[in-house]
Amino acid sequence: MQQDDLIGTMLGNYRILEILGQGGMARVYKAHQENLGRDVAVKVLPPWYAADRNFVERFNLEARLAAGLAHPNVVTVHDANEQNGHLYIVMQLVDGGTLKQRLDRLHRAGKVMSTAEVVSIFSQLADALAYAHDQGIIHRDIKPVNVLMDRSGRPILSDFGIAKVLASTKAHLTRPGAGVGTPEYMSPEQCQGGPVDGRADIYALGVMLFEAQTGRTPFLGDNYPALAHSHIYEAPPRPSAINPAIDPTIEYIILKALAKNPQQRYQTAREMDEALKQAVMPVVPNLGNYYGLPPGLPIGPGVPYVATRTPVPMDNRPPTLYICFNCQHQNRAQTRYCTRCGYVLNQCTVCGEPNPVGNRFCTKCGQPLAI
Numbered sequence: 001m002q003q004d005d006l007i008g009t010m011l012g013n014y015r016i017l018e019i020l021g022q023g024g025m026a027r028v029y030k031a032h033q034e035n036l037g038r039d040v041a042v043k044v045l046p047p048w049y050a051a052d053r054n055f056v057e058r059f060n061l062e063a064r065l066a067a068g069l070a071h072p073n074v075v076t077v078h079d080a081n082e083q084n085g086h087l088y089i090v091m092q093l094v095d096g097g098t099l100k101q102r103l104d105r106l107h108r109a110g111k112v113m114s115t116a117e118v119v120s121i122f123s124q125l126a127d128a129l130a131y132a133h134d135q136g137i138i139h140r141d142i143k144p145v146n147v148l149m150d151r152s153g154r155p156i157l158s159d160f161g162i163a164k165v166l167a168s169t170k171a172h173l174t175r176p177g178a179g180v181g182t183p184e185y186m187s188p189e190q191c192q193g194g195p196v197d198g199r200a201d202i203y204a205l206g207v208m209l210f211e212a213q214t215g216r217t218p219f220l221g222d223n224y225p226a227l228a229h230s231h232i233y234e235a236p237p238r239p240s241a242i243n244p245a246i247d248p249t250i251e252y253i254i255l256k257a258l259a260k261n262p263q264q265r266y267q268t269a270r271e272m273d274e275a276l277k278q279a280v281m282p283v284v285p286n287l288g289n290y291y292g293l294p295p296g297l298p299i300g301p302g303v304p305y306v307a308t309r310t311p312v313p314m315d316n317r318p319p320t321l322y323i324c325f326n327c328q329h330q331n332r333a334q335t336r337y338c339t340r341c342g343y344v345l346n347q348c349t350v351c352g353e354p355n356p357v358g359n360r361f362c363t364k365c366g367q368p369l370a371i
Contacts, residue, residue, distance in 0.1 A: 006044065010034075011083050014042055014090060021145075030093065033078075040078060041093045043159075047085040056082060063089050065137055066160040073128035075148060075158040091158065096151045100144035103212060113212040115247045119276050121155045122209055126273035128157050129205065133198040133269055140196060142204035143185045144211070183227040184217045188260050191228035199262040202269055206257025213250060214242040218258065232260070235343070248369065249279040322346075322357040333358025 006016045006029065014031040020041060021028045031042045049055050063080035066089075070076075079090035099121070106112060113121075125147065132139065139146075139160055148156045183191075187203035190196055210218050218237060219230035236258050239251045253275050259265045266272040321330035322345065329340035334356045338345055346355040346369050348362040355363055362369060 006086075011042060011044070011086060011088055012079070012081050012090075014040060014088075016042065031090075033090075039093050041091045043089045043091065045087040050082055050085045050087050056087065059087055062160075065135075069132060069135060069137065069160060071128050071131045073124045073154065073156055074132065074160065075156050094148035094150050094156050094158075096149040096153070098145050099147035099149060099155060099208070102149060103144055103215075107215050112215050112243055115250060116280065117153075118209065118212055118250060119280050120153075122205065122212070123273050123276040124155050125157060125205060125208075126269045126276060128155075129198065129201050129269035130273060132157075132160060133201070138196060138198055139201050139204075140190070141182060141185075142201050142208065143182045144208055147208075183221075183224045183231075184219065186228070186231060187262075188232045189262060191231045197262070198269060199265050199267065202257050202266050202272055203262075205269070205272065206254050206265075209250070209257065210236065210239055210254050213246050213254070214239050216242070238347070240347075247279060249275075253279065331357050 004019055004027075007018065009016055011031070013033050013035045015034060017030045017032060017039075019027060020030050026043045026045045029042045029044065031040050032038070033040050045059075049059070060080060063077060067077040067080070075094065076092040077089060078092070081088060103113070129139065129142075137160055139157065141159060142157075146157065146159045148158050150156060185204040185207045187196070187200040190200055207217055210216075219227055219234065221227040221230060236255065239246050239254055240248075253272065256275075257265055257272060266275070321332065322335070323330055324338040324341065324343050324345060329338055331339055331345060335345060336354045336356055337343065344354050345357040346359055347353070348355060348365060348367050348369060351362060351365045351367070353362050353364040355369060360369055361367065
């Protein structure tokens with residue numbers, strides 16, 4: 001990287017050692033905290049932000065809120081201050097790279113993340129978001145570069161609160177390379193400038209999950225308007241159309257998280273966390289429904305199954321309806337294409353056969369189906 005005037009200087013108690021990375025709105029440095037003798041990461045914002053005193057006040061407020069978060073998958077904030085026109089925030093140093101670097105390595109090798117690794121990483125991220133949302137803090141800029149990885153492979157979310165501060169000032173809009181959120185990961189409501197709650201973070205987590213399982217984000221475009229249009233109006237491709245080997249449960253989780261209408265997504269990150277953890281649990285898909293019990297009964301060593309209720313007579317049970325991934329319309333079991341939008345409802349990931357939506361195995365090749 002080019003020479004940096006901060007290298008070797010002191011910001012408060014922190015001696016700046018080297019640049020770790022640079023984004024549109026800040027540089028991140030490795031620094032040494034002289035008084036405590038430890039290495040830390042220091043994120044320094046461009047000097048024009050410090051010229052806006054209202055921005056400085058909001059920045060300090062959000063830094064205090066972020067510093068109050070204590071979770072193993074949320075980066076620890078040690079300090080925040082201003083010196084010589086430099087606004088900076090001091091965080092724990094996480095030295096295992098980022099999730100983006102992990103995904104890039106897989107992409108270069110022509111691979112995607114395994115189901116086991118996906119469940120491990122994304123359930124931890126969902127749990128971290130659930131914790132932050134419970135504290136009233138929305139991230140607003142979930143993306144792979146903001147997920148740090150420690151050397152054991154533990155994901156750690158960073159940059160809580162900064163996107164909100166940037167959103168509250170118009171000054172950044174005139175600065176090249178600066179922006180709020182990242183278009184590839186922005187929810188439809190963010191693209192439309194609407195109110196944002198925790199479900200926007202859930203959408204972004206769904207985009208990252210899509211990327212981890214397919215090697216690309218759901219929508220591709222050269223500019224913000226094109227990407228925003230896709231997020232708002234276009235149905236995402238089914239991940240199995242790109243990666244036929246994807247676990248059907250993971251595909252369902254992705255598509256639910258990517259619903260256009262926030263009401264049709266997971267309503268909390270905790271719900272998404274639970275769905276991810278159940279993705280690796282063996283289940284009996286139909287017995288619960290047949291016996292009038294909750295669906296998805298766990299089975300395995302030490303988990304006996306006992307039918308404690310009388311089966312519901314077939315003639316008295318209401319027909320099961322299946323939701324279209326594209327428009328969320330409810331369709332009957334024998335439907336192959338959505339009766340509202342024409343979307344293929346239960347296409348086999350191996351042979352491409354469009355099966356009745358109620359089928360659990362392909363009528364042509366016998367492959368287990370997503371629905």
